[in-house]
Amino acid sequence: MTFDKSFQNIQAMFNIISDKYDFINNIMSLGTQNYIKLQCIKCLHIRPDDKVIDLCCGTGDLSKIIKQIEPNANTIGIDCSDNMLAIAREKDKKTQYFQGDVTNLPYADNTFDIAVMGFGLRNILNAEKAVDEAYRILKKGGYFMHLDFGNKNFISKIFDILMPVFVKLFTKNSFAYSYLIESKRIFPEPQDLIKDFESKGFKFKERKDFLFGVISMQIMMK
Numbered sequence: 058m059t060f061d062k063s064f065q066n067i068q069a070m071f072n073i074i075s076d077k078y079d080f081i082n083n084i085m086s087l088g089t090q091n092y093i094k095l096q097c098i099k100c101l102h103i104r105p106d107d108k109v110i111d112l113c114c115g116t117g118d119l120s121k122i123i124k125q126i127e128p129n130a131n132t133i134g135i136d137c138s139d140n141m142l143a144i145a146r147e148k149d150k151k152t153q154y155f156q157g158d159v160t161n162l163p164y165a166d167n168t169f170d171i172a173v174m175g176f177g178l179r180n181i182l183n184a185e186k187a188v189d190e191a192y193r194i195l196k197k198g199g200y201f202m203h204l205d206f207g208n209k210n211f212i213s214k215i216f217d218i219l220m221p222v223f224v225k226l227f228t229k230n231s232f233a234y235s236y237l238i239e240s241k242r243i244f245p246e247p248q249d250l251i252k253d254f255e256s257k258g259f260k261f262k263e264r265k266d267f268l269f270g271v272i273s274m275q276i277m278m279k
Contacts, residue, residue, distance in 0.1 A: 062182040064137060064158055070236070071115070071138035078141065079116055086272070091118065093267045094175065097204050097274045098122045100263060105129035107170040111152070112159045112191060113137075113177025117145025119204075120152040123173075135159060160186040167196045175204040179244040180237075188257050195279045201259060203250065206241040207266055207273030247273040 071078070082090050103109065103123060107130045111120040114134030123132050132152040136142050142154045157163065159174075160183050172191045181187045191201050245253065251261050259277035266273045 062180060064182070067180050067182075068137040068139075071136075072140040075116070075138060075140035075144060079118075079144075087268070089268065091122075093272060093274075094118055094204070095122055095126075096267075097175075097202060097265070098126055098173070100265065100274070100276060101171055101173075101200055101202055103127040103130050103171060106131065108168065109133070109171040109173065110135065110162075110164075110169045110194065112172055112174040112187070113180070114145060114154065115141050115175070115177070117142075117149045117152065117154065119173050119175050120145070120154075121149035124149060124151045135162070160190060162190045162194055164194045166193050168194050169199060170196055171200050171202070173202045173204070176206075178203065179205060179240045185253075185257075188254060192257050192259060192279060197279055199279045200262065201254070201277045201279070202274065203254070203277070204272070204274045206244060206271060207247050208270040209242070209246060247275055251275055251277070 086093065098119065103126060105127060107127070109123055109130050109132045111117070111123070111132065111134040114120055114136045117134055120132050120134045123130055128151070134145055134152050134154040135157045136145070136154070137156065137158065139156055142156055145152070145154050159177070160181065172195055174191070178184050178187060195201060247264060247266070251264070254275065254277045255261060259279060262278045263276040264273065
């Protein structure tokens with residue numbers, strides 16, 4: 058499957074699937090997505106008044122968890138999809154959400170203490186530029202937490218077979234989810250991602266895998 062990952066196309070796709078996005082994610086993660094995200098955010102040890110940016114924030118799950126763990130953190134979420142952001146604003150009224158392009162962020166160098174990105178990097182046409190921007194806006198010693206699908210092991214292959222069946226049962230937007238599953242298949246594995254992040258100047262801090270390695274988190278330090 059080929060799909061033009063231009064900003065406009067990705068924006069249109071997520072606008073279309075926004076109403077079922079959280080529901081389908083719960084199915085695809087076997088009901089564990091919120092637990093996994095909570096464990097990842099806990100690893101960051103966010104302090105009061107830390108400035109945190111949620112890149113490709115989608116419907117705002119990570120930002121909401123950040124505010125639950127540390128209510129005094131200063132959180133900002135940015136995403137390309139207006140419809141996803143509308144859901145985020147309903148779920149989490151304590152975070153400022155903005156529509157924008159994570160490859161061209163409107164923030165000065167060394168602005169944020171922490172940047173997080175969940176299930177977004179593989180949908181960006183110029184993923185390297187997005188990582189460059191994450192590095193640029195972080196303060197020295199700041200953390201970049203990346204969360205997405207992980208190893209392409211036996212469990213992951215079963216997931217790839219079963220998920221399209223479940224998606225077709227619950228949504229009419231099977232093409233979009235077929236693309237998302239394909240993007241998972243061709244996305245680099247965690248050990249390769251870590252090398253890519255290091256090539257941009259980041260230093261490896263921590264990795265944590267979930268669901269037998271199907272989902273993986275990497276924390277990098279500037």
